[in-house]
Amino acid sequence: MTYKMIVLDLDDTLLRDDGTISPRNKQALMAAQEAGVKVVLASGRPTYAMKALADELELERFGSYILSFNGAKIINWKTREEPFSSTLAPETAHALYEMSIQEGVSALTYVGDDIVTEQVNEYTHIEAQITGMKIAEVPSFIEAVQVPVVKVLMVEDPDKLVRVEEKLKAKLTGKLNVMRSKPFFLEFTENGVNKGTSLNHLIKQLGIERSEVIAMGDGYNDVAMLEFAGLGVAMGNAPKEIKQLADYVTDTNMNDGVAQVVESFILNDLIPTT
Incomplete structure (x- = not known):
């Protein structure tokens, strides 16, 4: 071949x-x-x-x-x-943020060349180290995300994130693509x-x-x-x-x-x- x-x-x-x-x-x-x-x-x-x-x-x-x-x-x-x-509408990013709050995990996305999040923790620092991007810690994720974004990440301890992944995959199948990129990163993009x-x-x-x-x-x-x-x-x-x-x-x-x-x-x- x-x-x-x-x-x-x-x-x-x-x-x-x-x-x-x-x-x-x-x-x-x-x-x-x-x-x-x-x-x-x-x-x-x-x-x-x-x-x-x-x-x-x-x-x-x-x-x-x-x-x-x-x-x-x-x-x-x-x-x-x-x-x-492909992008997610701001409203979709906001809905994912609300789900992250309900599940007790952190959420982040990208606006311009910044990582936008309300909670800076070890996992957001890992993402900053991998990407070389700056972290923009904001008082309100929803207010900071007013434009379409390419994806949203939920970040947390791997054992906890496994349970969150199972729950949200069942809830969002056919609506969004849900996948694990690293044990502590759960990613959401447009369906398909x-x-x-x-x-x-x-x-x-x-x-x-x-x-x-x-x-x-x-x-x-x-x-x-x-x-x-x-x-x-x-x-x-x-x-x-x-x-x-x-x-x-x-x-x-x-x-x-x-x-x-x-x-x-x-x-x-x-x-x-x-």
Whole structure:
């Protein structure tokens, strides 16, 4: 099989634990791009928090794309055009905030380049560290959110958030997309929007078949794209459930798992045999 696109989750997949791309991963991805393979970054991160990584991999030069906010936005990194964008109405964000209060968890969203929340805690600090965005602690979430937002997060201790997820999934099925991006992050986007549906939109635009796509990830918010891609690859550090549904399991994010897949399934096919 000749693969034309590789789609990569960021945290705990492409990135090492310190948030950097290893030299081997970068070398493999640059070689793939030089050979004409599209490298696409797909993350729950806001667009702002993906810019530096997209630039490091020179996606602008190669005319590639990023899928931010768990697929709620597709951005052409060369033109900065958005062929797909999904948002939640302010009223929907307000309703989710009210649910977070009822469930005793914190809520946050993004307005401009700020993380907006009423409650600053260890989990909002983790999001700020991951994204590089500033936290705007506001007296009223509802008053601060008066424009459409791409997604809302509920953040809390993982054990508690499991119970909240089960309850709200049952309540919101068919109305909103509810998914876990990390054990302590529960994300809400427009119904039907995830990395898989966004990837489907992108490949149709580019004339690429799903069988020609490799997708790699480690988390529950990666499931849709792993199942959609021709080759769905789970990281060695992924939970057991993610590994079980994947077509292939690679090494961990700390042991160049991404590079191993690129080398084996893409670059090796480009080396002439004698």
